[in-house]
Amino acid sequence: MSKKTMRAVEALQEAQKIAFAPYIFQATISLRKLGIMDFIFNSKNGATLKEIALGTSVSEYGVGVLLEIAESSDIVLINKDSKYELTKIGYFLAFDNTVNVNINFNNDICYKGLYHLNDSILNGKAEGLKELGNWDTIYEGLSKLTPQQNKSWFEFDHYYSDYVFKDALEVVFKRNPKLIFDVGANTGKFAITCCEFNEDVKVKMVDLSGQLNVALANAKKNGFENRIEGHEIDWLSENPQIPTGADIIWMSQFLDCFSKDEIVKILSVCANSMDKNSELFIMETFTDRQKFDNAKFILEATSLYFTTMANGNSKMYKASEFMTLIDKAGLYLVEDINQIGENHTILICKKK
Ligand SMILES: C[S@@+](CC[C@H](N)C(=O)[O-])C[C@H]1O[C@@H](n2cnc3c(N)ncnc32)[C@H](O)[C@@H]1O
Numbered sequence: 328m329s330k331k332t333m334r335a336v337e338a339l340q341e342a343q344k345i346a347f348a349p350y351i352f353q354a355t356i357s358l359r360k361l362g363i364m365d366f367i368f369n370s371k372n373g374a375t376l377k378e379i380a381l382g383t384s385v386s387e388y389g390v391g392v393l394l395e396i397a398e399s400s401d402i403v404l405i406n407k408d409s410k411y412e413l414t415k416i417g418y419f420l421a422f423d424n425t426v427n428v429n430i431n432f433n434n435d436i437c438y439k440g441l442y443h444l445n446d447s448i449l450n451g452k453a454e455g456l457k458e459l460g461n462w463d464t465i466y467e468g469l470s471k472l473t474p475q476q477n478k479s480w481f482e483f484d485h486y487y488s489d490y491v492f493k494d495a496l497e498v499v500f501k502r503n504p505k506l507i508f509d510v511g512a513n514t515g516k517f518a519i520t521c522c523e524f525n526e527d528v529k530v531k532m533v534d535l536s537g538q539l540n541v542a543l544a545n546a547k548k549n550g551f552e553n554r555i556e557g558h559e560i561d562w563l564s565e566n567p568q569i570p571t572g573a574d575i576i577w578m579s580q581f582l583d584c585f586s587k588d589e590i591v592k593i594l595s596v597c598a599n600s601m602d603k604n605s606e607l608f609i610m611e612t613f614t615d616r617q618k619f620d621n622a623k624f625i626l627e628a629t630s631l632y633f634t635t636m637a638n639g640n641s642k643m644y645k646a647s648e649f650m651t652l653i654d655k656a657g658l659y660l661v662e663d664i665n666q667i668g669e670n671h672t673i674l675i676c677k678k679k
Contacts, residue, residue: 354400355402356434358393358394358421363385366383367411373410374410375410394411401417428482431483432483436476436479436480437455437636440456442455443455444631444634447639453635459636460472464637465638466538467535470540470541487612488579502574504573504575506530506572506573506574508532508576509532510577511578511584512532513538515543519545522551523549529555530556531557531570532555533558533560534557567592568600569596573601574604574606575608576601577608580612582594582609582644583641584637585640586638589641590649590656594653595656597656598656598657598678601678605677605678608676611643611644611671612671614643616670626643646663646672653676659679
């Protein structure tokens, strides 16, 4: 909505919604956790406050305060029989898969830490991370999160890449690679999917030691210990190196974990390990490549997770920003594929 069309009274209402946004968020968490949304959804033609309190074993006071703010926030409505029903917004908050993954991630990983956003920006450091553990970056702590935090982090992480792996594999295997380096292999999902897709390919997963051990154990569990191996690295160390010999170096949702200078360093190290035939694939969700404002909004909000919780200096980038970094690292773009799933782009690069 443009500045001109919004009336002052509406603008004030929006400003107050932001002022009280944490209340609306936490009320939503409670409405979900206490089973109130499910109960309302499953009641034919809605339910009264008394019925909801009885059905969920929550006090009338508790149900009442949650539903009052939920009604003002358009999460529920009161119908002509004076019963509560979910609105469309309420339905999505309760049952939409993407919203669900985002809510769990924001509550279990980001909520407490976000309080430290201002200090994170001032200090260029993820000051909110101390709410989860005593690590320099969240990646050091991934294998040490509590089971619930672990579930929320990995569901969020996988949600935004798993569904495009199938499309991505078609692009990767058009090149008929014999050896792929999966940089930022995480749980090994992509490496395992490659080995399931093609019976000859070998994959070297490149990651921090904690994550690499998890990924190697998963590769073994899937029977691929002879085709998937690991290379331990900390890209933030002084002189990180990777072996030579990859036909394709694959990076999915990886470079957004680093600052621009760090990205140039990582890409330069990769360029050094490449010959004139090897290719480097970068798969990302770029903010300037989204068809829908909703997707751009999610990515820009996710940048603040990187600021406060992940490392303090990375973000979700624009593709236009990556063009400069690729060039600086001694690479050039050979293909720019913009239709991977709904939100992803693959940039294919070669050594200059
Ligand atoms: C967001 S995950 C990428 C996940 C996966 N490639 C995907 O598409 O779902 C980032 C990965 O980068 C790894 N990583 C982060 N910082 C690192 C560092 N300093 N050195 C090596 N790997 C790092 C993490 O351990 C994690 O596996």
